[in-house]
Amino acid sequence: MSHIHIPDGVLPPWLWGLGLVVALTAVWIAATVAKRADVSRKVPLLGIVSALVLVSMSSEIVPIAYHINLTVVAGVLLGPWLGIIAAFIVEVVLALLGHGGVTVIGLNTLMVGSEMVIGWALFRLGVRVLGRRRVRVVTVVVTIVTLAITTTALVGIVALAGGGGAATRETGALDPASLRFQNPFGGGVFSLNALRGEAPALSGHAATELSVKRFAAVVYTLGPIGWVIEALIQAAVLGYVARVRPTLVFGGALSRRPSPLPVHAEVD
């Protein structure tokens, strides 16, 4: 399911606030771990793979509101620590492009990051069990399992949000029962009875709950279509890369490769 397409201001502040704190802590830990190695070498790689995920996310399958994510591919190429950082970068850029929501950056980072980490772990396990020649099969299974797990996590987030004030809304001058607009001049526009705390009888303040069951039914119905498409694409991509340059998939993109620069030209 990848990232959450829930608008800003729908989830309760404690939930997105907690998500932000946990995500920033995870990113900080990941950056600290990554720093132990040659950190400057990872910057372009992180940037490129994050950009790759963003480019893939720009192609949407409109009827089911799904877009390709390449998160498992990114996880396999980057590994778990860099994967978490890449997830954060992707979500910040997406939020700035108006896609994803700013307040849910933390929760989205956790969702995409967990997809990369779970995908990476299951892929390595799958290759160990089935062998390197079955990269495509492993990727299909891993992608579907990973997406199913994160979709369940998404339903869990909505369930956590659903009971509280998540869907609380004032109805404006619209009566939700009759769907008719109230005449605000009825009591005299200058009387501003609102300032005296007298609530008009017709306008409503409805505290309603998100329908978790309906939400789960929709995502578990539409989601699998996207999972299969995503799994096939990611399997094809990883299969191609594994065939052409196996070290990237099995050794990781950070495995040492000879630099075209002479040693004395490097700046330390």
Added chain:
Amino acid sequence: MDIRAIDLSATAGRSRLHGAAAGAKLASFALALTAIVVQHNVLVVAAVGLGIAALAVASRLPSRMVFGLAAYPGIFAAVFAFAAAPDPLTGSLFVAKAVGAALCAVVLVCTTPYPQVFAPVQRIVPEVVGDAMLMTYRSLFILAEKLDRLRVAVRLRSGLGRRHPLLAARATAAALGGLVLYALDLSQREYDIMRLRGYEGRLRITIPPSREPAFDAALVLGAAAVLAVAVWFRLAGAGLTPYSWLPATLGLLALFAAVSWRVTRR
């Protein structure tokens, strides 16, 4: 999302909003976004959105791109609303919030070059994250162009033809796989180039001074006023709801005025 068009708009635009200090725009963005977050009245949320739309029109931002980008999360919000909202009005609130917040972000990135947008984030996150963020945006242009070329190449080889779906799938997968390999090679090349240029683990961003400090102050004050109205409507609860059409009408008038101004001063 056409990242190149966004960058062109941010760097080549000549409006007062383009010339405003990045800090002022970021602060205004945060205030307007908070107004959308705290407000549960669909008409007030729509008013904030209309006000930002008026600002976008008055700044001569490319309308199709800006409103297209802002509408994009509306599709997902509509699906979420259909799936989870208890009634149509709440659903419309979800969509209004998504589109309003997206409009805020899109106006920000369409009027501010990306290094200036990322500069404050870069200061608070670990250096590897901040630098990678800048590299990501830069790489987006390269990869988007490469993907366009790959699409043409695949089409020329009948890869996207409907008659041979298997061939199409293979060609598309090879194209995407090629893009991944290209991206990884590019990262290695970029690393070598950065090292040659003296990269030591921190990309420095210089933020230009403000051209019109008075306009910056007006922008922030305007956004603060919007937030104050949103908070007032929230605190007043149901008491103010019969009057919530007033901000929406004001927003509509502002948009009308901006469109008229843009048309007459072509």
